[in-house]
Amino acid sequence: MQNLPNSSPASIATSSMATAPVEDSSLQLALSALHAAEERKGADITLLRTTAVSLLADYFVIITGFSRVQVRAIAYSISDAVEEELQRLPKHMEGQGDANWVLLDYGDVIVHVMMPQEREFYDLEAFWGHAEKVDYAELLTN
Numbered sequence: 001m002q003n004l005p006n007s008s009p010a011s012i013a014t015s016s017m018a019t020a021p022v023e024d025s026s027l028q029l030a031l032s033a034l035h036a037a038e039e040r041k042g043a044d045i046t047l048l049r050t051t052a053v054s055l056l057a058d059y060f061v062i063i064t065g066f067s068r069v070q071v072r073a074i075a076y077s078i079s080d081a082v083e084e085e086l087q088r089l090p091k092h093m094e095g096q097g098d099a100n101w102v103l104l105d106y107g108d109v110i111v112h113v114m115m116p117q118e119r120e121f122y123d124l125e126a127f128w129g130h131a132e133k134v135d136y137a138e139l140l141t142n
Contacts, residue, residue: 032086033104048062048128048131057107079093090105
């Protein structure tokens with residue numbers, strides 16, 4: 001995702017873009033989480049649209065952190081950013097203690113922040129292989 005000056009993901013998602021405005025509140029939340037993760041140097045960020053393959057959520061955001069401290073920092077940064085930008089708190093947050101895999105469940109968006117070993121072992125991208133992988137960088141550059 002490219003950094004755009006003076007623009008939060010939520011404001012970009014709701015603004016008029018050259019093609020079509022993004023009016024999906026779930027996508028706005030996912031983009032806000034992505035941006036917060038990037039600010040904390042989250043790596044290998046993946047956005048999956050799961051509406052066609054699951055009733056659990058509309059989007060999954062999967063992020064790698066390289067230490068337990070970084071995993072926690074990414075998770076708390078996401079929680080803070082989403083609350084500030086969209087006035088939403090996670091319905092459930094799990095895994096902060098061990099910080100190998102922190103899950104933030106917003107209902108329509110589930111965010112997974114994982115250490116590399118857990119990400120490789122559980123391979124959520126393969127498990128949800130029928131979900132659409134969203135090129136979020138394109139959403140923010142249109």
